[in-house]
Amino acid sequence: MPPMGRLGGRVALVTGAAGGIGQATARAFASDGATVTGADLRDAALTLDVTDQDSCRAAVAATVEAHGHLDVLVNVAGIGSFKRTTDVTLEEWNRTLAVNLTGTFSMCQAALPELIDRKGAIVNLASVAGLRATPYNAPYCVSKAGVVMLTKALAVEYGAQGVRVNCICPTSVDTPFLEGFEIPDDADLQLFARTGSIIGRKITPGEVAAAAVYLASDDAAMITGTALVIDGGALA
Numbered sequence: 001m002p003p004m005g006r007l008g009g010r011v012a013l014v015t016g017a018a019g020g021i022g023q024a025t026a027r028a029f030a031s032d033g034a035t036v037t038g039a040d041l042r043d044a045a046l047t048l049d050v051t052d053q054d055s056c057r058a059a060v061a062a063t064v065e066a067h068g069h070l071d072v073l074v075n076v077a078g079i080g081s082f083k084r085t086t087d088v089t090l091e092e093w094n095r096t097l098a099v100n101l102t103g104t105f106s107m108c109q110a111a112l113p114e115l116i117d118r119k120g121a122i123v124n125l126a127s128v129a130g131l132r133a134t135p136y137n138a139p140y141c142v143s144k145a146g147v148v149m150l151t152k153a154l155a156v157e158y159g160a161q162g163v164r165v166n167c168i169c170p171t172s173v174d175t176p177f178l179e180g181f182e183i184p185d186d187a188d189l190q191l192f193a194r195t196g197s198i199i200g201r202k203i204t205p206g207e208v209a210a211a212a213v214y215l216a217s218d219d220a221a222m223i224t225g226t227a228l229v230i231d232g233g234a235l236a
Ligand SMILES: NC(=O)c1ccc[n+]([C@@H]2O[C@H](COP(=O)([O-])OP(=O)(O)OC[C@H]3O[C@@H](n4cnc5c(N)ncnc54)[C@H](O)[C@@H]3O)[C@@H](O)[C@H]2O)c1
Pocket: 015, 016, 017, 018, 019, 020, 021, 022, 039, 040, 041, 042, 048, 049, 050, 051, 075, 076, 077, 078, 079, 080, 099, 103, 125, 126, 127, 128, 169, 170, 171, 172, 173, 174, 175, 176, 177, 178
């Protein structure tokens, strides 16, 4: 019987798989036919710390060992918080970049040889914050702007070898992630309007997952190096 679904016969590795978007992504990939390995610091089939390059290489190796190959890497793991820049410690700055940007780089680097073999795809979770600054959020904005450019750089470098690399830029998605975002005292709340959805509700994790499935599938065969914005019209 031929593989079913848009991702039938494909193997996907999803990082941040215990979180809101990661869980939804793993589910959406599986229901479109993919075999999925979910990896996270906590509560996932595979334990992964994206800040540790050995751990990244081990996650790719374990996926290939279990399922024979790797076709899609979805980098969802991420952290963030709101703080005035004058209150951000160097440790917080470094940690945000280590997880969001360097972690994405390390996972891509570990997976690329397998993805080249399979003419596979990478989907990175960036953010609207990587395109237009959100206030009190400099480390996160910088890390996500880096993810957008990393996506483009890899798309250019590996396109001729058949690997497509795209990222998704959502505004607020309804997950536990936002609970870590405590607005500083006396913050200028008007500044948040810059990235607010016009449609007037948060994005669901499933709406982000659907975009990841699309970008990983052959429906997006000619799409690479793109930052797909899911923002309810915020940047319109
Ligand atoms: N929720 C939002 O509003 C929103 C908006 C735009 C972009 N994003 C991005 O989407 C991604 C997922 O967000 P979410 O809302 O599902 O958040 P979440 O907090 O629910 O999930 C994030 C997951 O990443 C994991 N993680 C953190 N550090 C890790 C590490 N070092 N190694 C491996 N895993 C690690 C966490 O354990 C957690 O399960 C993040 O990259 C986030 O920046 C989220």
